Amino acid sequence: MVVGAGAIGAACAEALSAAGVAVTVVDRSGPAAGTTGACEGNVLVSDKEPGPELELAQASRRQLPELLAKLADELGPELSDVEWEPKGGLVVGTTDPGPLREFAARQREAGVQAHQITAQEAFELEPNLTREITAAVHYPEDGQVQPVLLATTLLSAVRQRGGQLLSGVTALGATGKALVTDSGTIACDHIVNACGPWAGELAARLGAPIPVLPRRGLILVTTPVADLVRHKVYDADYVGAVASGDADLQTSTVVESTPAGTVLIGSSRQRVGFDDTIQVDVLRELAAKAIRLFPKLATVNVMRAYGGFRPYMPDHLPVIGEDPRRPGLWHATGHEGAGIGLAVATGRLLAELMTGQNPHLDPTPFRVDRPGLAA
Template identity: 30%
Template sequence: MKEKRTEVAVIGGGIVGCAVAYYISKLGYEVTIIEKNELASGTSSHCDGNILAIDKDPGFDSQMALKSQKLIGQLVKELPMEFEYRQPGSILVCETEEEMGAAERWVKSQQEAGLPFRMLDQSDLRYESKYLADDLLGGLECGSDSTVNPYLLTYALYEGAKQLGASLMKQTSVKNMSYDNENYTIETDRGVITANQVVNCGGVWAPEMGEMLDLKIPIYPRKGHILVSSRQVPVSPRKVMEFGYLMSKFGGERKVDEDIVKYGVALVFEPTQSQNFLLGSSREFVGFSTDVDWDVVKSVARRCMRFYPKLKDMNLLRAYAGLRPWTADNLPIVSDVKQYPGYYVAAGHEGDGIGLAAITGKVIAEMISNQSTSIDLEPLRYDRFEKEGVQL
């Protein structure tokens, strides 16, 4: 078997893994990405391109998102490839007076935290898009929100890392891993890799990598569907979600029909640079299946038509489903692991992997190089679940 030596092995070639590789390479480390398929072949190519603060809890969560947004803006200038970056802001729309009241409280708390939020009324929505339903009462806006092509950003991050000396082993499956109190030995189907440090960026497969060292990583696959339209007239100029999306994301109660609740469906509308749009979304725990469920697709389409009634006259190209790496507290694991010096986990971002990839990559690089981190990592620690009674 071939043997390879590297300073840092990054397991997983999705957007988080490539961001980690880029920021570590910037510090002069020798980095090897190990990917079992192709770059961005998993969750990173089965999602939309949100870089959002609008749907984050006020406080640590929203501040982390804001820092990542600023880093993405810097990457536009740093990386050797374009990745369809735009910063039009995004909005949440409200159906009821109850939602409007909750939105006002949400906006106030975000404004107090220094984020660019503001309320919208019915006239604002009419100005936003003539295709939005007339009975919507208003909503809210976050002006810092942006969007990217996640596939292109993944490749741009890798190309940036490659120019700094990083290497990629694709079509390479990790079969086993061991630690001898000094180095990690990673056995793959293409040879053995030894590394001083390992970063587990496996997403929904991060637990499988952890088991090789008898680590329990509490990340679970949460399936989501996205519908893709053909090129249409411009429907809305930027990201639009329903306020109920927050309730769907965090498990709150909603006044919607049974199937919408069952499949975790909420409006997500995202225009793309190529003049079509994406529609979502759904949230289900159904194991590792990525088969398209047409009952879910129908529920997503029906929910989207409630907010954009004229969608019924527009054409769809396709539908697809992907897996989001979910944790019980809706925050990722970005952490060292005390049992194994030099072993880090950067996974569990669920639907925020695109938006939080940059800050994740930066803080992992800061930890590896023993620098002060850009954000407080206590809420993202691996061992936090043990404190909450989850056996690791």
């Protein structure tokens, strides 16, 4: 039983079904109704310090195109189109260039393609970029998918292999070898907790609490505009915001286009519980910072804004694997805003561990009983 039909739960279900495991996915709402449906679809290696999360991101980035090609053969092009765009990313600085260049150097040592380029080269990549930049790094490995399509494609593969998706079913707990839901008790050997920011609630019900918390983010969407932004572009402050554990509001500039021509503008991070109020002052700050990066955005209309909750862990690493306090319970959560880019490798790693295969990544840093998480 996989509880949660977002990108992480769908990736776990797909990898398990590919390994021959009989899988049922339950979700109290439906596919991609939570965090996955309220994010940008980032597939990034550019924003992660060298370490376990970067290694997970690199593995997932390598595996994603291979998996999509496999699913295209299995499902056909119509059911497998996730709007995958390996368009690359551009990180720019407008103040002291030293930290951005040092960060890129550390990433290069870890195998990331991080090309330090001149301001003129940055303008060639992004003609509408502000002329105030002092440093730029090009990351050709960065990409983007449509996150809802990614989740539904993975779930389509699960169903085609004989698995089930039960929408509108809430997991309440467990008894023996069975998941207890509001629609009845379902026998199973394993339960995968892939509930994103709500994973702590399910874990507590199952007697194995984990300290996952919701971290709120807001995104602006413009009306369609032609050729204003070509890559995923963000300022150097974004890396610091990702790694921060502050509860207070933090904003940094992330600007990118979609295949439909709209421009997505982020990003914000704030721990406010599950308060889903759209805060106009946050949207105003996002817009102002985006205009400083791309001045032509000042003439573009905003079409809508949306927000979502990301599963935040205190040590900034996801939890992937079996819970030693309750054998048969597996966690796959805590990816915060990187879940789309980490989903494929997360699903594969969990499936390898559950089926006794040699894991393609060291699972130790992601254990639920790791010292850093316990502290």
